[in-house]
Amino acid sequence: MGIKTVKRHGDTLRDKLYIPAIVSGMKTTMRHFVTNIKDNSNLITKSYPEVQPTDITDRYRGVHRLTKREDDSISCVACYMCATACPADCMFIEATERTDGVDEKMPAVFNIDLLECVFCGYCVEACPCDAIRMDTGIFSFVADQRKDFILSKEALLANTRSKDFSDD
Amino acid sequence: MSNIVNIVIDGKEVEAEKGAVLIDYLFKQDIDIPHFCYHPALGTDGNCRMCMVEIEGSKRPQISCDTPVKEGMVVRTQGENIEQVRRDILELELINHPVDCPTCDQAGECKLQDYYMAGGFYESRLEAESKVKAKKAVDLGKNVMLDQERCVLCTRCTRFTDEITHTNELGIFSRADHSVISTFPGQELESDYSMNIVDLCPVGALTSKDFRFNQRVWFLESFEAICSGCSKGCSIHVDHKKEKYKDDQIFRFRPREDHDVNGYFICDDGRLSYKDENDNRLNDASINQETVSTKEALTNIADVLTANPNDTLLLVSPFLSNEELALIKEYTLNNGTTLSGYSPQYYDESFADDMLRTSDRSPNRAGMMALRINENEKDFNELLSQKKVIVVIENSYFEDKAELFKDKKVILFSSKDTKVKEFANTVLPVASFLEKDGSYTNSESVTQHIKSGIRKNAPVGTLTSLWKAIESLSKEKA
Amino acid sequence: METKIVSKRFHIPESYKLEVAKKHGVYGSLEKLFTMTPDEVITAVEKSNLRGKGGGGASCGQKWRYMPLNDPRPAYLIVNADESEPGTFKDREVMDKDPHLLIEGIICSSYAMNIHTAYIYIRGEYKWLADRLNTAIDEAYEAGIIGETLMNGACDFKLDIVVHRGAGAYICGEKSALIESLEGKRGHPRLKPHQKECEWYFGDPATVNNVETIASVPEIVEFGYEAYTKHGTPKSPGTMLFALSGPVKNPGVYELAFGHKMIDVINTLGGGMKDGKKLKAVIPGGVSCPILTADEVNKAVLDYESMWDIGSTLGTGGMVIIDEDACMVEVAKNIIEFYHHESCGQCTPCREGTGWIDTILHKVIHQQGKLSDIDNISDVCGTLNGKTICVFAPAVADIIGSIVVKFRDEFETYILNNQGAEHE
């Protein structure tokens, strides 16, 4: 095997002086500054909300939605896996007997408090039924009361998959 | 001591009792042997074949639940061979199991699930559509639901009804992989102990109608307590949970193994008595029906008690702990008040049976008797007519006898919102049975201690702390 | 070739009737019996090395010795007539053609073990045989052969015989399941005891014997064990009823002394294969024994030890002959369907394993098979073997496992060609 000696970086006088590195860094920032101030049309910043983003990818974790089965009924079986996985404790579920014969359990209440949600997507990973997804592409949610940020089961069911996303 | 023999378990030499069931011995050694059908209360049945161990000298792996301990036995509970055998059998166990843990109440305390996760069968070799289908939600009658698909046919439930309750409601029907557990036609589960089969069931086939879908078990916290449903004082686990934004709430009682008191089981009434703890709570102190602070009520009570100590009757109840009773008893001795423990309303002859249930539906009458607190009816009635101040402490005797309060000053300590409140001059809420620590003596003179794990949002003081406050207030006045 | 001991009256018309049978010497052994002590009878049976004919081949005398002596509890003899194995139909012949021989055997055995009640647990489907037995027993009662005394007072020994019809479960042929069933419970085999002991019927000692075994006892009593051990081989003395079924010219039950070559029996008594087809395989003793290929059949000798040597067992002696036309996949499917249906569902491996193999073979037959299915079947057979309470599951593992191993090529071809007649 033998031992490979890696030369320690930053030991030369030039490195120790700091000045050359600082100057080159300042050159870089200044170059950006000058370029952008000369012509600011190439800035990455969009003038939101007049200009809406067009580059939200399929992996973007937007506001949640509850999916439906083929017969248009709720997929969720109220297993609480999402609530268990949730690091923010923002999911409030109450289960009930399901009587339509599709399954035996479903949520009576399924609330997500968006103010507490950290959008980590663990609930989506945890769901064994693919019942909760974050593919709505909704990145902006506004309300003027705290209670309006609590999404109910109906609201979550009403959310749909973003049309911008590719069909996979 | 010839009963003790030397055996070797996983290469370790140990001593064991000759003739004992090997699996019992392994449990005692904290060796976890997967098993479904074996249960110490129900004995060996040997049908699940999960508890296989290797025993040197025998050609094939043996089930440890049907192997008596013998001198010189060399047992292996680990190793590639035996684990492969367990995996094989577990795979068969799962081959027709719906694996619907998400909707199964047992998930989290399910043995099959544990073994499944440990074994890592994330893919079945049998396709889902080939699985044998059976009925999913069968109402077995009293308090129990059955899911025939999830059943592993360990027959613990049928053996419970056959051997423990002798009610024989359950049986196995059909053959091979179509075998299902069910009640006999036209029969329902009627036993007063039927919910024990929910605990016995190692999988989610039998679930409690009461607890069904209420909570996932891994959210629950638990502490050890006793049941206050009758003077048997069965040992229980109290499963409770303080949900976000909600108050601490009890979700279920589970029996706790206690060979001095109840063995492995409790009755259904006791099990469902947790509802009394959650419902109908008294939270606010009041003086003459007006809500006041605890402090004001305490001052008021101290005033009344110091004013007429000789004209005061304290009525305690067998729902109080030994410590509380002793405290009040000491108070009466020091202050000249009189004390009674008259509480005939807790007797219910129809409740008793020859298993666990007793006719006295209060947990601590034996403790009250040990403190020599008078329960005599005649004495009580005499005192009641003489005394002008009646202090009722957690005693429901006056629930339907409010007319006895005429011309009297009534002080009520209660954890329940009772009708007596309307006739009482001063009302003070106290912590309920499971919210306080204390010891209780059951009808068989076994004293058990509760250390409460419940944390309410707005804690109401325990009787002990409130009473001490009253005592010190009284002293200030004197 | 045949040695007729049990079947000596089979050819006589109406031999099931008491007077006909009596004319031909039934109950002849009893006179000698009453002169013997019970212990002498057991010793004689022990020395004759009479083996259980129900499939296990355990020594009958030894089994009798397990009955506790001087026990205050009543003892029971239970005759296992729950003959439900495909390919086995010898007990039927005994009960059909010579029921009085069975009664005679019961008398001898009960006398030997001081038993006053004997049960004949008969398969539910054998309704007419149960009737025939009942008629015979009634005749025997009437004639005073059994009842308060034996042979009209020749011996002061009370004996009752009761015929009990099962509800048609194969597993009730297993002795402990049979007793459970007889006790009125679900027919689940019991856990095996840890030392050699007798069976327990409602907590009382009992012994369970096969019909043919019991029917062999009078011969030993009457002529002594020396006469019996003259037949057969030193280790497997005596005779056995062999049943031949399948595409042979003369299928049927033949009593043979042990030690004949299997191929000879098929070719002479069986008259050879029908339509000149070639022999492909034989399942030697009811379908629960490992299958023998044609080559093995040529080597096979009909006694317990020789059969064990070639990796099979003699079982009940019911030989199922399979000719070249038969598809082994379908044979296996047919057999597993039977086992799947008959598994009692008590032990996990058997309950789920039989169903699983059935499902796999169903898929194979319906042209959805994969080559990995063959290994899956072998795997399941491995799990079934030796991990259950009774020997039902090992029997499944034996027959299915041996078919899959010995005819693997055929399975592979079947799956790959995706052919085979549609089964629907």
Place this chain on the structure above:
Amino acid sequence: MEFAAVVIIFINILLAVNLAVGTTPIMVWWERRVSGFMQGRSGPNRAHIGGIRLGGLVQSVADMIKLAFKEDFIPAFIKHKMFFIMAPVIMFICSFLTVGVIPFADRLVIDGVTYTMQALPIDLGILWFLAFAGLSVYGIVLGGYASTSKFGILSSIRAIAQVISYEASMGLAIISMLIVYGSVNLSDIAEYQGGLLFGFIPAWGIIMQPLAALIFIVAAFAETNRAPFDLAEGESELVAGYHTEYSAMRFGLFQVSEFAAMSAASALIVTMFFGGYQVPWLNTQALQENINIVLFAMMIILPATIYFFTQWIKKNNTWVDENDPRAKESKILIKIFKGIAIAVVVILALLLLFGLGTNGTNIATAMIQVSTFLLKFFLINFFFVWIRWTLLRFRYDQLQLLGWKVLLPLALLNIVITATYVLVLGA
């Protein structure tokens, strides 16, 4: 007192106050937009009053209003309420007073009376600066300590150690400058830098004493808690350091004093090392002599600059939605700037046409010098911002290492060399 004196004193104080406080919104805006452009973002550009955004400057106004009207919240766990309240005030006053001694122009002579162009005409200029710059750390210490928060305490400790470390080097760097200038009066120092070195190089501090300049500038960064030495704030470790628990205008005061301190440091750096109010090669005398030429040059340069600026506005100051008032801003601004250009040209032309007189010449000179000073001042401030968005924050041990093991010996060495040079060659 004469009217002129009142006006001049008033102007001086106004300049000082504006430099200390009034520049804060501008600096905030400056910081945001410069950092934006450096990072390829645009920075604030939405807030507007009737469509006028002034490139985002209005956002700073909005922020100011917000801070002023926000609830003044003191957490319940704070025990030393007085210290808590005093801390931002101390810090603000110290930073604010520092600017007072900066000369904005040469001594102005009106009607034969000489006026010093300083808000606080004190002779001890540099010492005053050192005193108050050092004192202002008390604000941080008190604030952090009174916050009853571990972040605040940690921040206070860091701030103390940091200020002590760098105060030493800074003082020593100044000493070497004093040896050169021979005075502590900032007006004298600025005046000195009007001369030429070897006859052609402006005698600026930075040219005479580059090492001292470097040390001073680095130390000034540390003194003012600016990146890369903003360990007292250290968002990544300390949330916001000493002002974690502050809100509303108390927080605003901290913010203002930070920028005031920065302004003061900039002003001092300009005065000490970049010639103060001096226009290179044109000292006061030269300016006064050639005032007409200078004005004429300005008459050409200013409109030209404004022309290019309007071109830039036209190109870059746009808005996506044409119906929005903000879309019309460019046109308005261009008109205003054109108006300014015309007005300047007209005024300058009139001045040139009718002559200035002595007082007029002096006032014009002072105005040019004030403008020069402000230009330099803003450039140094830009440098501050530039450094902040380029360099990473130092680690704490690196900070101390740099202070004690590098800057301090260098400063001492510099003093020795300077002193030797001065001794050997004579003053």
